[in-house]
Amino acid sequence: MSLTIGQRIVLGFALTLTLVALVAAGGYWALRHTTQSYDSSLQARRRLLAPALRAESEIRAANVEHLRYLLDGGEEYVTGKATRVAYTKALIDSIASAAPEREQRPWQQVDSLTDAWSLAADEAAAARRLGNVAEANRIRTSRVQPFREQLDERIGERVEWARNFSDSVATEGGGTSSAAQRGLIIGLVIALIAGGAAAYILTRSINGPLQETSAVISSSAAQILAATTEQAAGTNESMAAVAETVATVDEVSQTANQAAQRAKAVAESAQRSAERARQGRKAVEDTTIAMRAVEGQVGSIAESIVSLAEQAQAIGEIITAVSDIAEQTKLLALNAAVESARAGEHGRGFAVVAAEIKSLAGQAKQSTIQVRQILGDIQRATSAAVMTTEQGTKQVALATNQMKQMGETITGLAETAADAAQASAQIVASAGQQAIGMEQIRQAISNIHDATQQSLTATRQSEQAAMDLNRLGLRLTALVGGKVAAGRAYAD
């Protein structure tokens, strides 16, 4: 159970006070009980023993009065005797009423014996009054004296009882007083032991944690002192850094202004680029339309050239036929020449014709060769034209595709330029905001500088407070009897 020091002190004092209170209560009880015992003893003596002794005395006095009457015959003795008997009976009644119940019967017997003695005495007195002394002596001897002896014995027993009773009450009170004394001594010893134990435990329970606490306070104070010292150094560095940051912020602010100006220039350039891009896109669209027209025309040219190639092929076939005819003609001319030669002189004229025919055939052959060469040139040119046309078609298609891509590129470029213009405008706006922000940052850093200065002051105050706390911890450690750790005495 964890208790605070105040609670522990209160608990220790409460325990001690409780023990003291118990001892005092015991003493009070014993004293009261002793007082009561003595009171009871005194009451017993006053109510029992004193009346018993008085009654015994009164009975003896009444007997004396009776004996005087018997001797002198004075009536005053009879009256004295009656008064004393009455007084004795009153005493007996008071004793009987005050005595314990078990003593009431003996006292009633005493009362009965008193009555019997008084009656016998009266009879003796009556005899004396009559002058019968002998009778009176006989009655006294035979009746009054036995009753007198019994009564004395009974009263003596009761007086002894009352004495013993009062003594026993007094003895009881004395025993109670001794017990109370012993109890008080024991209680005092216990209280002293308990108080010492409580003081020891209280001291230990308070002093131990207090020592630890003071040690912790001293250590913590030393650590706080070191930390505050480092913090002070760090705050100095922070101030230097803040100063550098202020300079940097100024440079950045200037850079931001330059960036804003350049962004403005870029925005204007981007707008011009966007305008050029729109013009370029228009030119590309016109070029695309023109390229499509060229593509159609090239297609027509290709069809024409293909038709021309087919016709050239037909011409080649015709030339082949003509060449074959020329070859056949040449062969016929040769055979005609052979026949004319075999005909001798008669065939000379025919040989001339055959030579002419052969010459014509040769010319025709030569012409067909030339035509074939020309036709070959035409076919090669046609093929080249076809290939060129196909390449042109492909190039036109490629150019159209490239123009399309160029258009898309220019469109994208225009969009990019527009985006760039917009972004540049945003950059201009952002640069303005950045300049404002940099000014705010500069102001904030100035505030940070002031706050750092204040923090430095506060840190120094904290350092001083930590030194005071360290000193206080050392003092507290010395007060609680702890040992001061080495290196903690910063305050001194």
Add this chain to the structure above:
Amino acid sequence: MISDANAAHVLLERRARALAVPLAAHVTVQGDADGAFSLLVFRLSEERIAIALDHIIEVHRPSGLWPIPGALAPVVGVVAWRGRVLTVLDVAHGRSGAVVVGDSTRILVMGDRRASFGIVADEVEDVLQLHAHQIGPVDDVAPARRDIVRGVTSDALIVLDAAGLVARFATPN
């Protein structure tokens, strides 16, 4: 480089005189009255060859030439001519490989009065009139061919001995 036209003419004339050698004694020329006779000029292999028209029956355009296995040179095969089978000779010198029949390939059907054999020609060029003095001796011709060659002209035209060929390769009737 000859710059002067007269100098060139003189040079050509000297060359012509140097080439104008007398005709060989064994060569018989059967020509016209003015001594000119007609020759059919054809090209065979790398040579230009001429043969007199007197012994040519026909210049034939063959549809094919079928070689004869085991035949000895100059026989190279046979052709079909007007329902007959004619033996075809190759008078070229040192031809390597078989004769290839092309569009310009012709068969000169030879014979005295009746076709006897054929001579293959890669291409028939022309009919040429020559005089006997234009034909030189056969000294430059290979010895194995001298019995079928009549002579060689100044422009390296080999003139075959048509009568000798017919006499040698004509088949009996």
